[in-house]
Amino acid sequence: MKLLFAEDEVSMAEAVTDILTYHNYTVDTVYDGADALDYARAEQYDGIILDIMMPKKSGLEVLKTLRSEGNTTPILLLTAKAEVEDRIAGLDMGADDYLPKPFVMGELLSRVRAMLRRKDRFTPDIMTFGNVSLNPSSCELKGPLQSIVLPKIEYKLMELLMLNKGIYLSTEDILVKVWGYESDAESGAVWVYISYVRKRLAAIGADIEIRAKRSVGYTLAKIGDAD
Structure with missing residues (x-):
């Protein structure tokens, strides 16, 4: 399974990438929303993990753009605990799930597996x-x-x-x-x-x-x- 992971905190990005790779996922890691959008448009991924707060473009902006372009790849949002409105907005835009920070790696892996089981569920109306x-x-x-x-x-x-x-x-x-x-x-x-x-x-x-x-x-x- 191939994943795109977008997270601007380098230490967090490296830790999550190592865990996902250890569990046999192929991971492309980027550090801002603009790169996340470019990679998502250029490659076919089984799932995308987006931090909401990123430079250049937020995770919500990336999500909204991808869904408006017809991209159905499952998307998991990483949010801070206080970002309740952002979680709601993300789900309304077509996100498949969200995971509040801080999280344990076991829960992240569980959410990723659940997200991939729902692959291709989202389809735009028109x-x-x-x-x-x-x-x-x-x-x-x-x-x-x-x-x-x-x-x-x-x-x-x-x-x-x-x-x-x-x-x-x-x-x-x-x-x-x-x-x-x-x-x-x-x-x-x-x-x-x-x-x-x-x-x-x-x-x-x-x-x-x-x-x-x-x-x-x-x-x-x-x-x-x-x-």
């Missing part, structure tokens, strides 16, 4: 990117020209791309996450459904596109933006 929106409750893909209700596989593919925009997903990743581990679908199915969704995007007048990179995979990006 996902948006560019001039396109995707409604999970109705499977409706909407753009400036029209709206289309997507069939199941096309919806799951579009949802996966929306939730990971800017990140290249391999054909194998897409097969597992869209069709499932038990499916007999082959890699050619990914290309076929990518072409279906590309046609849907063109039909609704989207200003976003699905890009392919040989031997890497597929990603969703705004038309005209540099790769």
Whole structure:
């Protein structure tokens, strides 16, 4: 399991990183909110641990931005005991749990395990990117020209791309996450459904596109933006 840990107190960051690494987690550790946001956008993590009080960007700012961008990675907030309003705000913004400081390492490990069991629980009501929106409750893909209700596989593919925009997903990743581990679908199915969704995007007048990179995979990006 790969975790992102953001904590500006260096001694605390080192101690927690050592404990998590000892318990077989892979940990990227950063010391301010700006780096936390950059890492969370650039990498795929199984869980994120954010201290609320950090320089450059607070943990709440990072949380709010990630959730607004459709990032569903489970997030655990570290808070001071007096920060009751911040805890409430964090949970309302989509945090999965919070842990008041000071804490014992055993409780942190327990909260991390619980957080990872709830992985992918949070999903935004309506996902948006560019001039396109995707409604999970109705499977409706909407753009400036029209709206289309997507069939199941096309919806799951579009949802996966929306939730990971800017990140290249391999054909194998897409097969597992869209069709499932038990499916007999082959890699050619990914290309076929990518072409279906590309046609849907063109039909609704989207200003976003699905890009392919040989031997890497597929990603969703705004038309005209540099790769």
